Amino acid sequence: MNSLNKSIKTILLIGGIALATTLVSCKKKKTEAVTPVVSYESGVLVVNEGPFGSGTGTVSHYNKNSQVVTNDIFQLTNQFPLGNIVQSINFINGKGYIVVNNTNKIIIVEQNDFKYTGTITGFASPRTILQIDNDKAYVTEWGSGGFGKINILNLSTNTISGSIAIQRSGPENMLKKGNLVYVTCKGGYGADSVVTVINSSTDAIVTNITVGANPDDIKEDINGDIWILCAGKYKSDYSSLEIPGSLAKINPTNNAVTTSFSFSSIYSQPAGLELNSAKDKLYFNYDGGINSQSITTTSLDNTILVARNFYSLGIDPTTNIIYAGDAGNYSSEGKVIRYSSNGLKIDSLNVGIIPGSFYFK
């Protein structure tokens, strides 16, 4: 029985140690979510894609006056997450339309307080949304392998009312000029090299303009010319680029490519095309830096404004301040570094995981 007593003592000792260690490890307290009283009426929205795999994307709000960043404003307001890979955001008729790629959904929120108002389903890998008129919007989607398409959205019911079969891969970004909508076909699951032009009153395809490999960003400059940034195309073994990236200019009067510059790197893909507020200077990320390019020069300027690799880029059209998204290690919160238009660092903001795009309200 002596040995039993001894044994019990030992058990108590071990149990005590275990309990103490548990208490130590439990010291963390959950911070209670505070209901925000702030308004998101104006400011900068950062669309954070969220971690690959099993994580949710978020939207961060930056108040330019108070210089305060509020992260994950959707979860904060609505107590549920947006979903995996938040692709883009756009505002139509007082509502925010948040395109969530891997959930095949668009989540609609109130423009000012981000309160959830509804969900549009029925997409297959949706990318971006563009308002056509009061009743209609277009949503690009990559589809389920093969060709992508343009979904026609009825804005009064917020349902898909039809689609445009463009017979092209990876429709991505859209630009509306007059009656015409220009859609970059980024390649999706394969490769493509056209900008598809659609007549938005008839939803009919007008033409396909051949540009460089995998066109992505599209912007209209002060002269009304349309600039397309093409990412380029990888070799089948992904060792390097088979076709490097390129920058093309389209004359919208005859939809002809008037200028096309090819980048030299066989490794780096240009991305994140932006215009300054005067719309006479282009900015993009390429070869480990933020590059600038005049809309009038006849070759690539190769001007590196900031020598740092960024994941995304945005320019505030009112202040001309450059917002550059740094995804860090892709598995924790990223940063947005703000620069003046000539590349001087202003400050740094802590945002969500993988900051992918910006919206200036």
Place this chain on the structure above:
Amino acid sequence: MLKKINVVLHFIAIYLLTLTANAQSLVKDSVHTIEEVIVSSNRLNRFSTGSKIEEIDSSIIAQNANNSISDLLANQSQVFIKSYSIAGLSTPSFRGTNASQTAILWNGFNISSPMNGGQDLALLPVNFVNNIKLQFGGAGALWGSGAVGGTIHLINVPEFNKGYSAATSLSLGSFEDQQENFELGISKKKFISTTKFFHHEAKNNFSYINIAEYGKPEQRIKNASFNQTGILQENYFKLTKNQNLSFRIWYQDNNRQLPASMIVAASKATQNDKALRSTLEWQLLKEKNAYFIRVAYFDETLNYKDPLINLISSSQSKAFISETEVKIKLTSNQLLNIGINNTYNTAITESYVNRPTQNRTAFFGSYQLKNKRSTLKTTTSIRKELISNGANPFTASFGIEGWLLQRIRIKGNASKNYRLPTFNDLYWAQGGNPTLLPEQGYNEEVGLAYVVCKEKISLEAGVTKFNSNVSNWIMWVPNNVGIWSPENIAKVWSRGEEYDLKFYYTLKKIKFNLAIHYHYIRTTNEEINTADQSALHKQLMYTPTGKGISNIGIEYRRFRIACTYNYVDYRYTTSNNSQYLEPYQTLGLDISKTLILPHLILKTYFQINNLTNESYQLIAYYPIPRKSIQAGITINFNKPNKK
């Protein structure tokens, strides 16, 4: 090349045999005779000195006979199991390390995939093995690549001269879960043949709270069913008084749907895994020496289909392993073990540009020294591996184990270990890095245990403190132009304490057992060779610091009630530890009654899992079933051999 290596191996085997025969003649015969019938896991049992080894209790194996190794380890061991839902991919984490830093051995052969360095524990049925041992810490000198954080030993143990046996069991559970097992066996004095068959399927349409949708509705999970069928044939022959031969073949076909997490669109993806594993072993057990020659052939295929994106992807990997081992009793207190292992791996998949092959030859040896009274022993082990497509790692370990005051066991172990880059790391079509170096680990541990072993009471209460450093840690990171590629960029430091208690007590007709395990382990990035330093000194993602389990069982007249409690601490979901999943605790109940009749044993059982309806996730947004039940019956028939 393979042929050449095999010829070389054959010659070396013969050389070793003659060498030891000479050694034998030099050493005077001792009076000891060898009692082992078939020696399973020679190196585990004889040369793992100083390692913490946890043997899963046979009553717990019986209680989990209709579960997977994944379920068993998650609920009943200190190992943290990372799992995507019930039948989803499930991998172990020992002492903060990851799946590829764990060696999974089936009767001594490493069954980890050469493609990803791991093995899906959800596909391994508990009832296909007799014995499960968990070896904590590094044991690279014994088991080679992967034995960095720990080693899972799955062992089949033959029992001769038991007669004819037949067994069947049926279990039914929640979510249309059903399993059938059949077993037929002949066990003679010199020959055993056993065939086991199992079929397990479940619809798995459990309900969960969808925290990722407006209003947090209760929903049923879709596309989560699975269907597994397996057959295992084991044959053992006593060729002569001291020669044994064994042959095992295991085939399994697994189909499963892959459910979507709460934050992605509904999934229609499915996966089929097929595995063929066969082993052949010859043993010669002499008074002084024991000789082992064993070969294995593993062939695994994986087919993944996602009709929503028209994706069909398939891969196949093959491994051919041959090993020769000689154990020599130098003197009454000195043991030597030397051997050679050759492992040939190949894989076919469209994800690699070429079809990679890898040929590895390892030379290993262990030397054990005991004091006269056998109260203290030390083992020194070394291993040198030559690899056709990479570095040639050298590893070593030193272990000591002894008794103080008859009741206190002390253990200590220091080892150098490694993990080779996987085929995916080396050859993946976008980003694979053929210049990767093996991960290198150093592990030190000390353990103290108080042991009482009497007729009616037995107690083992122990504490182990360990320290482990892994350098050249492989991580996939985007390079400066945005392509993800694995690099040897991090140093990871893992350290902690493990507390173990096992207690058995018999009072008249009542049998009582209690097991408690708890650990507190910090596993942090201590160096990361990237511009971003946000994960520096932070706990690794999905690696809980604390895990505690306890199992209490009471048995009276073969009526048994057992209760299992599980606690898992915070798991971080971001590498800078800014976000986490809440700790969770689960409770399980198992009630069984066994009836023993002449030639027949009947057992019925009833289990409740997650009794408290805890809603938790192991991987963020992947739902886990709440309360579920399972009931079953097992019938064992045995007709002993005529005397």
